[in-house]
Amino acid sequence: MENNNSPTQAAEHDQKIDPRNYDDILAVVASIKEQVGEETARSDIGIICGSGLGPIGDTVQEPTILPYSKIPGFPTTHVVGHKGNMIFGKLGGKKVVCLQGRFHPYEHNMDLALCTLPVRVMHQLGIKIMIVSNAAGGINAVLRHGDLMLIKDHIFLPALAGFSPLVGCNDPRFGARFVSVHDAYDKQLRNLAIEVGRRSNMTLYEGVYVMSGGPQYESPAEVSLFKTVGADALGMSTCHEVTVARQCGIKVLGFSLITNIANLDADQSVEVSHEEVMDIAKQAGERASSFVSDIVQELSL
Ligand SMILES: O=P(O)(O)O[C@H]1O[C@H](CO)[C@@H](O)[C@H]1O
Numbered sequence: 001m002e003n004n005n006s007p008t009q010a011a012e013h014d015q016k017i018d019p020r021n022y023d024d025i026l027a028v029v030a031s032i033k034e035q036v037g038e039e040t041a042r043s044d045i046g047i048i049c050g051s052g053l054g055p056i057g058d059t060v061q062e063p064t065i066l067p068y069s070k071i072p073g074f075p076t077t078h079v080v081g082h083k084g085n086m087i088f089g090k091l092g093g094k095k096v097v098c099l100q101g102r103f104h105p106y107e108h109n110m111d112l113a114l115c116t117l118p119v120r121v122m123h124q125l126g127i128k129i130m131i132v133s134n135a136a137g138g139i140n141a142v143l144r145h146g147d148l149m150l151i152k153d154h155i156f157l158p159a160l161a162g163f164s165p166l167v168g169c170n171d172p173r174f175g176a177r178f179v180s181v182h183d184a185y186d187k188q189l190r191n192l193a194i195e196v197g198r199r200s201n202m203t204l205y206e207g208v209y210v211m212s213g214g215p216q217y218e219s220p221a222e223v224s225l226f227k228t229v230g231a232d233a234l235g236m237s238t239c240h241e242v243t244v245a246r247q248c249g250i251k252v253l254g255f256s257l258i259t260n261i262a263n264l265d266a267d268q269s270v271e272v273s274h275e276e277v278m279d280i281a282k283q284a285g286e287r288a289s290s291f292v293s294d295i296v297q298e299l300s301l
């Protein structure tokens, strides 16, 4: 089993990094540049792979792979289906950096600043656009296993309860103290994705993603609550990354792969498991990868 929280996966560096400190972020970036070379590190597009969506990273051409264990300040990824690699290379003719593995707040004691360190690092590496993917439970009745849903907006539940990556002192070099997320998921990028999907006859939904803290899956009553407030799909990631990206001025395109149907009725509920999530993600991996690659090909920077 990969990424099983084994002590052998401890970081290979001993540099102490505070993810809330701007100069420390620059130190992380300097280390990455030193290891892969300045030109390789410079990237235009960042991609974050969701649970089981690592195959997107495997399609990067001319890859230079830097394991997280070699990046100062990066914790290990504990969740199965998140390999823990930063991959530099080309996709659709563009320079990309792909994160094969993300940091979920539930893995890291709800330290959202730590979990968004990779986004701040990618910003310093030059990305202007971030494509973020996740595995999610479908709430909207139209959604089926394996469907792709473009994220139009989100409900960042932990942040509403005070768990935002922007809590704490704000170094103005990071961006605004008060970040507007009125347009978190860029409309032009969404339109492009819809057009790309249409051309390849892909059924693509658009909806609202809600992030819960996890790691337990939701009870039927909780799913009903989310449905009532307008959520279409739910997961335990993404919103923290998108919030930081917006603070940095990065444009975002996000999509959810529907890996399970969230339970709405306690009398007819079925067990949800990460194995099911991984299974469906595996089946959809190729489709999701070619979708991302087609979009990247058409992006103008
Ligand atoms: O959001 P990603 O990383 O795709 O993973 C999703 O899948 C896991 C649960 O199966 C949770 O971590 C949830 O957030």
Ligand SMILES: Nc1nc2[nH]cnc2c(=O)[nH]1
Residues within 6 Å of the ligand: 135, 136, 137, 138, 212, 214, 216, 217, 218, 234, 235, 236, 259, 260, 261, 262, 272, 277
């Ligand atoms: N919170 C949550 N995360 C998920 N990730 C994949 N499926 C689900 C789900 O049903 N709920």
